[in-house]
Amino acid sequence: MRPDLSERRNAVPREDECRVFNRVCPGKRVTAPPADQGTRHHEVFGRYVQVWEGWAVDPEVRRAGSSGGVLTAISSYLSMKKRAPARVVAMDSANPSRSVPIQIMSRAEALNAAGSRYAPVSVGAGPLDELSSITGKPCEVSAIRATRNDLPAGPVLLSFFCAGTPSQKATDELVGQLGHSIENLTSSKYRGDGWPGQFVVESSDGSSNAMSYEDSWGAVLGKQLQDRCKICVDGTGESADVAVGDYWASDQAGYPLFADADGRSVVIARTPRGLRLVEECVDAGILEVRPILLDDVAKIQPLQVKRRRSLPGRLLGRILVGRSVPRYPGYKLARTFFSNLGLNLRAVGGTVRRNVRAGTVNRSR
Numbered sequence: 001m002r003p004d005l006s007e008r009r010n011a012v013p014r015e016d017e018c019r020v021f022n023r024v025c026p027g028k029r030v031t032a033p034p035a036d037q038g039t040r041h042h043e044v045f046g047r048y049v050q051v052w053e054g055w056a057v058d059p060e061v062r063r064a065g066s067s068g069g070v071l072t073a074i075s076s077y078l079s080m081k082k083r084a085p086a087r088v089v090a091m092d093s094a095n096p097s098r099s100v101p102i103q104i105m106s107r108a109e110a111l112n113a114a115g116s117r118y119a120p121v122s123v124g125a126g127p128l129d130e131l132s133s134i135t136g137k138p139c140e141v142s143a144i145r146a147t148r149n150d151l152p153a154g155p156v157l158l159s160f161f162c163a164g165t166p167s168q169k170a171t172d173e174l175v176g177q178l179g180h181s182i183e184n185l186t187s188s189k190y191r192g193d194g195w196p197g198q199f200v201v202e203s204s205d206g207s208s209n210a211m212s213y214e215d216s217w218g219a220v221l222g223k224q225l226q227d228r229c230k231i232c233v234d235g236t237g238e239s240a241d242v243a244v245g246d247y248w249a250s251d252q253a254g255y256p257l258f259a260d261a262d263g264r265s266v267v268i269a270r271t272p273r274g275l276r277l278v279e280e281c282v283d284a285g286i287l288e289v290r291p292i293l294l295d296d297v298a299k300i301q302p303l304q305v306k307r308r309r310s311l312p313g314r315l316l317g318r319i320l321v322g323r324s325v326p327r328y329p330g331y332k333l334a335r336t337f338f339s340n341l342g343l344n345l346r347a348v349g350g351t352v353r354r355n356v357r358a359g360t361v362n363r364s365r
Helices: 005-010 014-024 059-064 070-082 107-113 138-147 168-177 213-223 227-231 272-283 294-299 302-320 333-339 341-358
Strands: 040-042 046-048 050-056 086-091 099-104 133-135 156-160 185-189 198-203 208-212 242-246 265-269 287-291
Touching: 014 138, 050 059, 050 070, 050 272, 059 070, 059 107, 070 086, 070 099, 070 107, 070 133, 070 156, 070 242, 070 272, 070 287, 086 107, 086 185, 099 107, 138 156, 156 272, 168 185, 168 198, 168 213, 198 213, 208 213, 227 302, 242 272, 265 272, 272 287, 294 302, 302 333, 302 341, 333 341
Parallel strands: 086 133, 133 156, 156 242
Antiparallel strands: 040 046, 050 265, 050 287, 086 099, 185 198, 198 208, 242 265
16 A cells, blocks of 8 residues: 655654654653752652652542552542543453553542553553643653653643553463453452552452452562563652652561551652642642651652662663663762662672573673
8 A cells, every 4th residue: 555645744754753762762761850940859769849648638539549549639630620631541441451541531530540550551642732630650751751851831740659560461360360361351450449459350250359469569460570660760750740659657677568558648749830739739628748758758668769779780780791771861870879889789790690590691792
């Protein structure tokens, strides 16, 4: 079939497409967000304006969300206030084991989409300007921010603390472990309906089974992460206007506890725009918050702390065995390497050994 020549004339030249791709794709490059006026910087969590412990005032929203229902509450509020859809991720109704981006315009739609989706999905495709907000993984929000050249206008960017994206195969494996088949599935939920919530599946015969968050993530999902996630520079949504994470209770050693409780979130305003939004939501009775310190958040987010501090060593280990790595300008990784020297030297050695065992060393070098 002959191509449409008018489309070819209007298309972006291939070399320009490649330059844009290399600039915005988080698999190739993630640039540290600029230090806007009024922002501060934390060695693990990056730029911020203010940080709180918070939750949705609406008890139904708080329970439905993965932690305190904060992102669900904000997305719903913005979509109704601006009379423009908010883009979030939800279960694919046609294929319930999978996740898809959808647009919500009401509290009911927000509640139906509430809860984390630990599976591959993209929220950045398609037109953005008509949206009130976008909720996405840190890498997705970074890419969206880069495509817009960090413009302060447009949809509000919301993100969350991310430990990596499991493969779709991991979800399918969990479904099978609970005695269900993908073909007969009618519903799947990773979290929500309590904090932290459970992995719950239902089938067309009316049967339903569940697995704890600690078991579903710790034993299956968290062990099948996409490779890029293992060398991520930003697990806490630094490019967002507002980023949210679990504000776990912890034991005496600082290890997070996963006992069921009312959800509590870390809420970080990362930009002046994000600060104004959180304050507006508090004034409108949407959120309840109280100020906290990021150093206290670090104590109950040990995985994020270790990943950030040991990242330079893991990157160097991959380089030594001939593997490519993304570029992370502005993140001052050399300083991180030497300020956590022992940790990073161990990370170099561990990364090299794992790659050698896996047979991924570039033999041509």
